[in-house]
Amino acid sequence: MAEYFQLLRRDLTLDLPAPQWPAGTQLDHYRDAWAPAIHAVLRMTQAQGGGHVADLQTWQRQFVTDAEFDPTLCLVASNAEGILGVAQCWTSAFIKNLSVHPCAQGQGLGRALLLHAFQVFKQRGEPYVDLKVLESNRRARKLYESAGMVFVLRDVVSQD
Numbered sequence: 001m002a003e004y005f006q007l008l009r010r011d012l013t014l015d016l017p018a019p020q021w022p023a024g025t026q027l028d029h030y031r032d033a034w035a036p037a038i039h040a041v042l043r044m045t046q047a048q049g050g051g052h053v054a055d056l057q058t059w060q061r062q063f064v065t066d067a068e069f070d071p072t073l074c075l076v077a078s079n080a081e082g083i084l085g086v087a088q089c090w091t092s093a094f095i096k097n098l099s100v101h102p103c104a105q106g107q108g109l110g111r112a113l114l115l116h117a118f119q120v121f122k123q124r125g126e127p128y129v130d131l132k133v134l135e136s137n138r139r140a141r142k143l144y145e146s147a148g149m150v151f152v153l154r155d156v157v158s159q160d
Helices: 032-049 056-065 109-123 138-146
Strands: 004-011 026-029 074-079 082-090 094-100 128-134 150-156
Touching: 004 138, 032 056, 032 074, 032 082, 032 094, 074 109, 082 109, 094 109, 109 128, 109 138, 128 138
Parallel strands: 094 128
Antiparallel strands: 004 128, 004 150, 026 074, 074 082, 082 094
């Protein structure tokens, strides 16, 4: 049975709501020293998003050598206990991954990361931002749609 994803888009020329961060949350961007903790959050949430996250060394090498990599576009949310969420974005105004540690889900962190990513791309002069979401991931689709993202296309998930 085929699995489908939806490409969603947010028009950045419209007004953007300000992110509301959970108490105690700090925002930063990718640093090599944080790679193991970022990778751990991505691995913990991969089943929810349907993706596959390679082992740490492979993931980090592929991530930092990608032509679209910019460390300032890997948004990292943390608190005193550690890294709680990450929005891994590409320079093409594409959100590749949005992951929130299970202990921080349901507290508005994913929405705050998403809205902050919108603001970052708007400041860079991008007219819109895209992401792909599994059609079966209703929770994520509801979040994205509530933040003003709209359906662009539906396609089959590749099996590579």
